Amino acid sequence: MIPPDRQHLSPLLTPAAWDALRGLIQDQDAPRWTHQLGDRVQAEDLPFVAAFRASMAQRATWRPDQPPPWILNWAKTQQHRCEHLRDASRSDFVDWSSIPTMSRAELIRRPERYIVEDEPFERMMVYETTGTTGPPLPAPSHPRTQAQAHALLEHTLRQHGVTFTPRQGEVAVITLAAQRATWTFPTAFSVWDHALLAKVNLHPEDWSGGLDQARRFLERAQPQVLTTNPVALTELLRLDPNIHPKAITSTATALSPALRDAVRDRYGCPVIDWYSCTETSAIAYSSPVASEDGALICLPSDLFVEVIDAAGRPLPAGELGELCVSGGRNPYLPFLRYRTGDHARWAPAPEGAADPFPRLWDLQGRAGVDLRDALGRPVGPVDLQNLLRRVAAFVQHELVQRADGSVHLTIERMPAGHVNEDALRAGLNQLFGDLPITVAVIDPRDDGQKRVPWRREG
Known part of the structure; x- marks a missing residue:
């Protein structure tokens, strides 16, 4: 029987899926789990996820200096939902560059201007951004929004030639951290046939048997995909578990070519740099094409990405400016010209490219940093x-x-x-x-x- 608290967290969890999840929870080498989490996905959410997957395959490309018709239409449908959008709609969206931008600092100072007033809050989830590259932000989201984001990872893996086959009872993804304290948990994803996911921390205090226990846990789990960050990747290389992931994604801070190559050579799989903000979800991923080493490809999602100058004007290809995003599938927090605080140059996709969406080059703002304590140990x-x-x-x-x-x-x-x-x-x-x-x-x-x-x- 599924415990009521687990069923509440994962409404679609089946008895068979619970048996598999319980096995992961009680694994002899499991870490100290700190939290219970679920996807909170309900049956009526699944068609929305399927529709989002289909829309990604059909979406036409665009240029960052020319807002496409779909983002203009989206903006008009959102214009009465909060104070910021009402102010922006005074321009009737005729001159896109005249629409006021929004920033993380403004969201922190005056969230009431940006969070919608007409959406029921019963299913709201609030994620605290890590603040790894900026001030932390309590970001509201919806279970459906998070489930739809899985499709962005699926697209990225396909572009890198990875066949991702999540199945009930198997570990599809492990998220690796390496820090003094963080949430650790096991869960199952309804949109991936109740395949298992776990977040674990490569810090000795999270394992009663030290990091040797962590190595055994990873080797028994054999995840298809690892999602992590450069600090944890460095610790993964030191731990050197005998695992065979199909792909590894890295986010939070910039992934250096040297670390990427070292991890790729050790595990023989694509190591993908993943540009994402907690509040916006994924924005771009590193190109699989050798001639585009260093380029990030904008995902074919419902986000329009601009590169703008200090006055908020869109910049032409090749000029360095701040990344600014509009759109998204978050019903609580629609983004209209949201400044990410990061900078890059944009370029059109090369002629005949498999993925025709714009490229981002020379991304600045996510640089990793190697902080150390008095004994030379990393401080995350x-x-x-x-x-x-x-x-x-x-x-x-x-x-x-x-x-x-x-x-x-x-x-x-x-x-x-x-x-x-x-x-x-x-x-x-x-x-x-x-x-x-x-x-x-x-x-x-x-x-x-x-x-x-x-x-x-x-």
């Missing part, structure tokens, strides 16, 4: 972000580790927000150990510029 940005959330109400921050190991944190407090500086310094000392640490708490800057949240000098 997510661990730092978790500390900041606990002790400070802030807009954004910048942490710099200098060549001598010393750490300096600048934090912009929220208007009338409180920062517990004593707890902040104590937490930083716990993470970095016996290293010099300084903290500066300041008022928010008003120039709209995004700080680089983590930086290493020397």
Whole structure:
């Protein structure tokens, strides 16, 4: 019998799927699970996911400097749903570049301007963005939105020549983290025939038998796909489990060519750089074509991606500007010219390309950073972000580790927000150990510029 709390989290979970999930939960080498999660997908959501898959195959390409008719039509259908959209609709969407942009900082300061007023909130889920490359944002979402996003991964895998076959009772995906503390959980995905997924943390404290136990767990699970980030990929290479993934995706921060090649050579599968924001879902993926090494291909989703200048004007191909997205399938948070804070150049797809959507080159803003404690062990940005959330109400921050190991944190407090500086310094000392640490708490800057949240000098 399926426990009621599990059935609530996964309404479509079947007895057979629960038996398989329970086996993963109780595996002799399972980690310390910290949470129970489910997909919350209901039967009426499945046709929407199928329709989204079909729409991806039919969607026509576009140019980032020319808003396509479908995004204009979408904007008009959304114009009365929240204050920001009502303000934007005064232009009647005739001059796209005159539509005011929106930013993460504005979402944090005034969420009531951007969250819709006409959608029932009973099924809302709120994801706290990691803040790996910017200030954290509580991002509302819907189970259907998350389920539709699986189709974006399926498309990416197909473009890289990967046959992805999720099946009930088998582990389809494992998400790898490598940080001091994070959520870990097993679950099953209804849209993938109740195939299993687990998030695990490659940190010794999450495994009663240390990382040897983690190696055994991964080897028994044999996931088809790993989803992870550059820090965890580095730890995966050190652990060196005997697994045979069909593909590995990396997100959160930029994946260096050297690390990508090392992982690809070790596991003999595509290693895909995946550009995504929690609030927008996936935006682009790394090209599988050798001649386009370094290019990201915009996904054929319901997002329109622009490259804009400081005034919000679309830039022509080849010019560096800020990435700005519109559209999406999130019923609670429609994006109209949302500045991601990242920068890139765009180019049209090469003639005859298998995937005809625009390319993004020279992506800036997701650079990884190698922070270390006094003993030389890695300090993950997510661990730092978790500390900041606990002790400070802030807009954004910048942490710099200098060549001598010393750490300096600048934090912009929220208007009338409180920062517990004593707890902040104590937490930083716990993470970095016996290293010099300084903290500066300041008022928010008003120039709209995004700080680089983590930086290493020397």
